[in-house]
Amino acid sequence: MARIDALLRDAADRIGGDSPRLDAEILLAHVLGKPRSHLYAWPERKLDANQCDAFTRLVEQRIVGEPVAYLVGEQEFWSLPLTVTPAVLIPRPETERLVELALTLHPEPVADVLDLGTGSGAIAIALATERPGWRLLATDISEAALDVARINAERHRCRNLDFAQGNWYDAAPATRRFDLIVSNPPYVRNDDPHLQQGDVRFEPEGALTSGHGGLDDIRRIAAGAREHLRPGGWLLVEHGYDQAVEAGEIFREAGLSEVRCEPDLGGRDRVTLGRYRPDDL
Numbered sequence: 001m002a003r004i005d006a007l008l009r010d011a012a013d014r015i016g017g018d019s020p021r022l023d024a025e026i027l028l029a030h031v032l033g034k035p036r037s038h039l040y041a042w043p044e045r046k047l048d049a050n051q052c053d054a055f056t057r058l059v060e061q062r063i064v065g066e067p068v069a070y071l072v073g074e075q076e077f078w079s080l081p082l083t084v085t086p087a088v089l090i091p092r093p094e095t096e097r098l099v100e101l102a103l104t105l106h107p108e109p110v111a112d113v114l115d116l117g118t119g120s121g122a123i124a125i126a127l128a129t130e131r132p133g134w135r136l137l138a139t140d141i142s143e144a145a146l147d148v149a150r151i152n153a154e155r156h157r158c159r160n161l162d163f164a165q166g167n168w169y170d171a172a173p174a175t176r177r178f179d180l181i182v183s184n185p186p187y188v189r190n191d192d193p194h195l196q197q198g199d200v201r202f203e204p205e206g207a208l209t210s211g212h213g214g215l216d217d218i219r220r221i222a223a224g225a226r227e228h229l230r231p232g233g234w235l236l237v238e239h240g241y242d243q244a245v246e247a248g249e250i251f252r253e254a255g256l257s258e259v260r261c262e263p264d265l266g267g268r269d270r271v272t273l274g275r276y277r278p279d280d281l
């Protein structure tokens with residue numbers, strides 16, 4: 001039987017990486033079914049043998065790199081707790097910038113919105129909860145990802161959000177036009193050495209990589225936008241911090257106007273956006 005404070009110290013020493021103490025606290029709080037504050041309030045409390053075993057197993061999985069979010073089955077995005085499994089990308093805080101931009105670009109209470117490659121449903125659910133009057137369609141090529149997204153939509157009681165499976169725009173009805181198309185598509189180069197390092201090794205490759213230059217999917221999404229946007233509607237796509245120039249060119253080649261890139265909260269180029277003026281369509 002070990003005390004909470006001793007277990008945390010020992011686990012943090014073994015886990016290593018960027019945030020070992022935080023990781024240990026999240027895992028132990030998960031085992032105990034309590035908030036992290038409980039660990040600070042009761043550092044001398046002893047765990048029973050089952051709790052100790054469960055914690056040790058999670059720490060060992062974390063040591064080999066399994067992401068904390070998969071181990072506890074949850075990740076917060078836009079202050080919403082979301083269920084995550086290895087079928088979906090773990091939503092990143094930088095993607096909240098795309099949500100913010102979508103809300104700012106289209107302040108109207110009514111809108112038709114398409115989220116391409118929804119994964120856990122993070123972007124669509126954030127928008128659906130912020131704007132109950134919007135109608136959203138969220139798509140993914142992965143049925144397993146859509147199962148997770150549906151769980152999250154149910155969790156947050158999103159009644160204004162539908163899901164469809166398919167390859168990018170194939171999942172959307174041919175006649176439906178959108179005021180906003182948003183996407184955080186795969187954009188990592190398929191030979192990027194980071195794919196062999198850290199937590200990302202456990203995430204689905206289909207959610208991460210996009211051809212030799214990492215831009216194949218952004219190209220497909222930009223190329224299809226003309227047929228699916230309403231006049232004046234915006235396309236917003238997240239990309240890597242070093243892909244802004246190429247993403248801008250791709251948008252312009254697709255005939256989009258008012259193309260620009262917006263930084264994330266860390267000041268890194270992150271979201272390229274553009275739209276078709278009525279004359280462009």
Ligand SMILES: C[S@@+](CC[C@H](N)C(=O)[O-])C[C@H]1O[C@@H](n2cnc3c(N)ncnc32)[C@H](O)[C@@H]1O
Nearest residue numbers: 089091117118119140141167168184185186207
């Ligand atoms: C980078 S993840 C983003 C997930 C989620 N939108 C987020 O921001 O956390 C990209 C998503 O695109 C999906 N995807 C990949 N190729 C696709 C395709 N051809 N058509 C539709 N979705 C695709 C993946 O399954 C994955 O869920």
